[in-house]
Amino acid sequence: MDSKKLLIIIRYIIITLLLFSIVTYRENNVTINTVMVILLLIVNNQIRFFILNKNTLLIFFSIIAECLLAFMAYKSYGGALIFYFLIPTLDSAFMLKNNLSYIGLTIISLLTVYSSYSHVALNISELLSSLSxxxxxxxxxxxxKEENNKKIKAQELYDKLRISEEKLIKANSDLEEYASSIEELTLLRERNRISREIHDSVGHALSTMIIQLGAIEKVALKDGRIASEMASNLGGFAKGSLQEVRGAVRALKPREFKENQGMLPIEELIKNFQKFTGVEVRLNYAKEKWTLNSEQSFVIYRVIQEFLSNSLKHGKASRVNIFINFTTENIILTMQDNGLGADNIEKGMGLKSIWERVHEIGGEVSYNSKSGEGFLLRVVLF
Structure with a gap:
């Protein structure tokens, strides 16, 4: 049964017992005044319970008024003392808070004692039993009431914890989906990076060896000794390239880059390229030279490597100029060859690889070419 309904039933039982005790006490001498006072008591506590139940201060004054009416009614009409003050006692405990509740109980207790002493027939036993x-x-x-409040607070806390748990489960689900998407994206990026590594390392080495083999084939018809020396140099280059491929498989970074920092790998790259291709490469720096970090060195290394390979393979160049300018804000890499050039440049695998590498670290790429005027590539790293 609902607690409010139970309280209503208890109130009506108490009112019924009060009326019965008055009628029994006065026998057949119930007057209109008696009925009016009792009606005032009933109307007051009904208004308090059903209308004033949200206003604590009005409830308090209503309880005091009912206690005064109960005092006058008991003094004039008699009856069972306990039933006069029982409903105010219940309301004081249930409907008032803290200090007001204690004050209400004190007033009820004092009026109970005073009602007994002011009555014509003082009954100490009835007083003590009623007061107790x-x-x-x-x-x-x-x-x-306190236990019920604790239960309500516990239920509220449980509801908050349940809502928090649902939010946590949802957040965990979202995090798992995000982690899954990041894993897929990382896998795609890694595959793309491996593709570039294979193209840059293996592709560059094979292009150089193909050119050298063609040169050896021609020289061998005229001078076997020179062809033998070229074949020996090519063998050494092939061994070095194999080591680089193995290093790329292990860490996807060139061996030279791990062993040296800064510009040394780039200088070694240019030196080997000139030695095996005969193409003249001029590398110049600005006076103020930065200490390149690993990411910058790696990107510059791969960009120069790709440019040299394309200049020889596609441009048939015999000379390449490379200039690296270190400013206070950025690094500017400018490369130009004297190759065939072209009016319309299609972005193949090489240019795409350069563009992706540079843009991954927030750099910019631009290029220009005209037929018969070679190819110009400009990279800016911030």
Missing amino acids: AIIIIYLLVFYI
Whole structure:
């Protein structure tokens, strides 16, 4: 049963017992005044319970008014003392808070004692039993109210925890989806990077060896000794390239880059390229030279490597100029060959690889070419 309905039933039972005790006490001498006072008591506590139940201060004054009416009614009409003050006791415990509740109980207790002493027939036994019953009922009701409040707070806390748990489960689900998408994206990037590594390292080495083999084939018809030396140099280059491929498979970075920092790998790259291709490469720096970090060195290394390979393979160049300018804000890499050039440049695998590498670290790429005027490539790293 609902607690409010139970309280209503208890109130009506108490009112019924009060009326019965008055009628029994006065026998057949119930007057219109008696009925009016009792009606005022009933109307007051009904208004308090059903209308004023949200306003604590008005409830308090209503309880005091009912206690005064109960005092006058008991003094004039008699009846069972306990039933006059029982409903105010219940309301004081249930409907008032803290200090007001204690004040209400004190007033009820004092009026109970005063009502007994002001009555024509003082009954100490009835006074003590009524007062004890009022205090016990108050404490019992107050305890029930506090336990109910604790239960309500526990339920509210449980609801908050349940909502928090649902949010946490959702956040965990979202995090798992995000982690899965990041894993897929990382896998795609890694595959793309491996593709570039294979193209840059293996492709460059094979292009150089093909050119050298063609040269050896021609020289061998005229001079076997020179062809033998060229074949020996090519063998050494092939061994070095194999080591580079193995290093790329292990760490996807060139061996020279791990062993040296800064510009040394780039200088070694240019030196080997000139030695095996015969193409003249001029490398110049600005006076103020940065200490390149690993990421910058790696990108510049691969860009120069790709440019040299394309200049020889596609441009048939015999000379390449490379200039690296270190400013206060950026690094500018400018490369130009004297190759065939072209009016319309199609972005193949090589240019795409350069563009991707530079843009991954926030750089910019631009190029220009005209037929018969070679190819110009400009890279800016911030």
